[in-house]
Structures are given as C-alpha cells and as structure tokens.
Amino acid sequence: xxxxxxxxxxxxxxxxxxxxxxxxxxxxxxxxxxxxxxxxxxxxxxxxxxxxxxxxxxxxxxxxxxxxxxxxxxxxxxxxxxxxxxxxxxxxxxxxxxxxxxxxxxxxxxxxxxxxxxxxxxxxxxxxxxxxx
Numbered sequence: 001x002x003x004x005x006x007x008x009x010x011x012x013x014x015x016x017x018x019x020x021x022x023x024x025x026x027x028x029x030x031x032x033x034x035x036x037x038x039x040x041x042x043x044x045x046x047x048x049x050x051x052x053x054x055x056x057x058x059x060x061x062x063x064x065x066x067x068x069x070x071x072x073x074x075x076x077x078x079x080x081x082x083x084x085x086x087x088x089x090x091x092x093x094x095x096x097x098x099x100x101x102x103x104x105x106x107x108x109x110x111x112x113x114x115x116x117x118x119x120x121x122x123x124x125x126x127x128x129x130x131x132x133x
Contacts (some may be wrong), residue, residue: 001018001023001024001025001026001034001096001098001122002023002024002122003021003022003023003094003096003105003122003124003125004021004022004024004124004125005019005020005021005022005092005094005124005125005126005127006020006022006127007019007020007126007127008127008128008129009051009128009129009130010130010131010132011084011130011131011132012131012132012133013084013085013086013131013132014083014084015131016080016081016082016083016084017021017081017084017129018078018079018080018081019035019078019079019081019092019094019129020076020077020078021033021035021076021077021078021079021094021124021126022074022075022076023075023076023077023094023096024075026075026096026098028089028098028099028100030052030053030100030103030104031050031051031052031070031072031100032049032050032051032052032053032096032097032098032100032101032102032103032104032115032119032120033049033050033070033077033094033095033096033097033105034046034047034048034049034050034068034077034094034095034114034115034120035047035048035068035077035079035091035092035093035094035095036092036093036095036117036123037088037090037092037093037129038090038091038126039087039089039090039091040089040090042090043131045059045114046059046114046115046116046117047059047066047079047092048062048066048067048068048079049068049103049114050068050069050070050077051103051105051106051107051115052100052104053100053103053104053106053107053108054103054106054107054112055112057112057113057114060116061087062081062088064084065081065082065083065084066080066081067079067080068080075133077094078099079094080113081129084129084131085131086131086132086133087131088129088131089129089130089131090125090129091127091128091129092127092128092129093123093125093126093127094123094124095117095120095122095123095124096120096121096122096123097115097119097120097121097122098121098122102115102119102120103115103119106119106120110118114124117127
C-alpha cells in the first residue's frame, strides 16, 4: 500500500484547504483510514477517521469545520478543512489500516473515540498546513 498526499499549504484564519491522499495497492472493500496531525511541541492526535464498521469520528476541535470523505472510484481520501484557525497549524498525515480489521474490532467493542495510531500500518508523508492570524 502506498499513500501520496497533496493539498497542504498556507492560508489565513477563516480560510479553507483540502488535503488529498491517493491510496494505491489497497485491495479490500471496507475501509479504515484517517488523518492525524502533529503541531509543534504537541503530541500527534487523530483528526478524522473513516471507518466502514462504524460512524465517522472527528476530534472535538474540528467538528463542524472539517469533513473526511472517501472516493472509492479514485481510491482517494480527502480532508476538507473550512474555517481554519491558527491552532490547526500542524503537519498532517493520512493513515491506513490494511487489512481494515482494526476498525472492525474497535467498533465492535463499542469504542467511540479515535483508533490509536499504532493500529494504522501505513502512513503517508506529512504535509504542512499553516494558518496565520
């Protein structure tokens, strides 16, 4: 599985960006994919999770502003980021669990928080998002 990210950049507060993650070599019909980010001096955190076995999950700070989506025909995962804030400044990376059974187990256990990063065995190169005030 290979992941190729694009779409990062610099915007002013209130602006929008869309991150893309093209996934090749993925052969399953269900999906466990998402986006993580790491801001300077902070721990890496899950941003959005697309899980075929459960609901889409967003970290609280991006709810209502970010939207994760998957185009299965193009095999591309997206993160639409609107109303960006300076605190969204971070390195963003897409992640994939292949096979996707980690998400199946996670949802079956009733978990409604973000799947831990260690459960994703593929990660794209990070892309910088900078939001200025």
